[in-house]
Amino acid sequence: MQPYSFITNHPLFVVKIHKSKIVRKESSHQVYKVPKTYFSRWTCSVTPKSNTQTTLREVFSSEPKQLSDQKLDRIVCKFGGSSLANAERLKEVGKLVQMQLENSQRYPIVVLSAMGTTTNELLQAGELALKEGIVDISSIRKRAYLACEELHLSKEDLVDPLLTTLDQLLLGIKFIKELSPRTKDYLVSFGERLSVRIFASYLRQSEGLPTEPFDAFDLGFVTNSHFTNADLLEESFPRIRECFERLVQEHTLAVVTGFIAKDKQGNITTLGRGGSDLTAAALGAALGCSEVQVWKDVDGILSTDPRIVSDAIPVPFVTFQEAFEMAYFGAKVLHPIAMQPAMRHNIPIRVKNSYNPEHPGTVIKSRREHPSENPVTAISLKRKCHLVDIESTRMLGAHGFLAELFKVFGERRVSIDMIATSEVSVSMTLDPKAFDTRDKEELEVELSKIASVQFSGEKAIISLVSNVSRSTEILARSMQVLWKENIDVEMISQGASKFNISFIVEDNHADAAIRALHKEFFRH
Numbered sequence: 001m002q003p004y005s006f007i008t009n010h011p012l013f014v015v016k017i018h019k020s021k022i023v024r025k026e027s028s029h030q031v032y033k034v035p036k037t038y039f040s041r042w043t044c045s046v047t048p049k050s051n052t053q054t055t056l057r058e059v060f061s062s063e064p065k066q067l068s069d070q071k072l073d074r075i076v077c078k079f080g081g082s083s084l085a086n087a088e089r090l091k092e093v094g095k096l097v098q099m100q101l102e103n104s105q106r107y108p109i110v111v112l113s114a115m116g117t118t119t120n121e122l123l124q125a126g127e128l129a130l131k132e133g134i135v136d137i138s139s140i141r142k143r144a145y146l147a148c149e150e151l152h153l154s155k156e157d158l159v160d161p162l163l164t165t166l167d168q169l170l171l172g173i174k175f176i177k178e179l180s181p182r183t184k185d186y187l188v189s190f191g192e193r194l195s196v197r198i199f200a201s202y203l204r205q206s207e208g209l210p211t212e213p214f215d216a217f218d219l220g221f222v223t224n225s226h227f228t229n230a231d232l233l234e235e236s237f238p239r240i241r242e243c244f245e246r247l248v249q250e251h252t253l254a255v256v257t258g259f260i261a262k263d264k265q266g267n268i269t270t271l272g273r274g275g276s277d278l279t280a281a282a283l284g285a286a287l288g289c290s291e292v293q294v295w296k297d298v299d300g301i302l303s304t305d306p307r308i309v310s311d312a313i314p315v316p317f318v319t320f321q322e323a324f325e326m327a328y329f330g331a332k333v334l335h336p337i338a339m340q341p342a343m344r345h346n347i348p349i350r351v352k353n354s355y356n357p358e359h360p361g362t363v364i365k366s367r368r369e370h371p372s373e374n375p376v377t378a379i380s381l382k383r384k385c386h387l388v389d390i391e392s393t394r395m396l397g398a399h400g401f402l403a404e405l406f407k408v409f410g411e412r413r414v415s416i417d418m419i420a421t422s423e424v425s426v427s428m429t430l431d432p433k434a435f436d437t438r439d440k441e442e443l444e445v446e447l448s449k450i451a452s453v454q455f456s457g458e459k460a461i462i463s464l465v466s467n468v469s470r471s472t473e474i475l476a477r478s479m480q481v482l483w484k485e486n487i488d489v490e491m492i493s494q495g496a497s498k499f500n501i502s503f504i505v506e507d508n509h510a511d512a513a514i515r516a517l518h519k520e521f522f523r524h
């Protein structure tokens, strides 16, 4: 070991930095590898000057943040709840991680969702505590205990501390009779925090891999305070890089919680249901990884929802824009916002099947190299939408009408999906997730000041993600098929995006419409 090269002047610690590849731990003081951004391949020892709680993290957070724009030669592998249902599945996922390591000789960065349906169960437990005053985490405890037992892990160290806190939280909900969006986010965060600890421990103990669990908020994920559906702040990206370089050593296999983050006040937030895909894409983008793999329970993105059409076929390639349209218009396979960071940083996403790893899956990239023969790439469906017909009560051609209209929706954060306008009337569909009965009442009151308004529910948007330059052919074939099936089309939208032609039909006609259209474009 070479002599110390210099000693930093931190008020609480003696920090000695010296050149070495070896990371050691000594009894009197701890030795850490210094993040590459500061001193490449240098180690440092930190000895508290006095009895203080200050952590090493705080020492370094006072250092200047110099981020390199180097690419990280690793990939991100995200596994969703459907891949992590039980101990057996965790073992399979363990094999996939090992396989990745063997292929590339680099540790992948693993992002995990909660196991199976844990998130739903946590939300149900919250509602039960609130409404019935019953605190019951038996299903969550059972899944975590079973996983620990079958993977030969100590539940006392690994999951009991989190489960005890969860119990206390539910008691709090029961007595205070409050389950605010902020509390909901804290509540559901236990799912991901449990799964990374169990999986990282399993890989370390059974497979001997240098695994470490991380909560995403410790790796720089910062959001606004829109609890249950928070937006990742732009400043997260340099922070993620800085935190990762500081906290994750080159020979560490990081297992990171998907879905959760913190706001600037330090409250736990979530990125919206299915938000772990976004965690993976954001990590990939922030670190400049070569690929983000999203492992599901299907052979990639399919031509349509396999729950409606059982012989839907995997699509080998889609562009980011196409995948975005599909996700936004209902194909639940990928979170719509998840792709944005990867798209912006030009990092390919590969959707793979953890139950069928040999299948190549779907690659999502910026550009298509060869135009596809089929004018339709995939068909997606968004159910339970509201159709709003608005007719201006003012004179023809009054300016500012649309501006006023959009302001009313914007102020209530209600998203408009599809829109069609004429001189005096506007029809639009509203995202069912961002819209409830109170919103409807408020919108009716506000809109009726400038227009006559009619709401109708139970509508479905069917979107043909397609090559819109062939729209005449697509429309002709689609209308023919729907006409034969006796299905009325209530609204059509084409042109806003160059990748999507959408129709509105009655919700109870949606399945029949999807089957007929799928047969026409994929199975004729």
Ligand SMILES: Nc1ncnc2c1ncn2[C@@H]1O[C@H](COP(=O)(O)OP(=O)(O)O)[C@@H](O)[C@H]1O
Pocket (backbone or CB within 6 Å): 079, 080, 081, 082, 083, 113, 274, 295, 296, 297, 298, 300, 301, 302, 303, 304, 305, 306, 307, 330, 331, 332, 333, 334, 378
């Ligand atoms: N076009 C589509 N292609 C593939 N899967 C789809 C499509 N539309 C809906 N799905 C559904 O999405 C599911 C996978 O997404 P999700 O359940 O969120 O996975 P995970 O929880 O593993 O992230 C599939 O099981 C399938 O039922």
Ligand SMILES: N[C@@H](CC(=O)OP(=O)(O)O)C(=O)O
Pocket (backbone or CB within 6 Å): 079, 080, 081, 082, 113, 114, 119, 120, 191, 258, 259, 272, 273, 274, 275, 276, 277
């Ligand atoms: N566990 C969260 C986040 C998530 O992304 O899950 P999944 O990857 O299983 O869709 C949810 O259920 O919404």
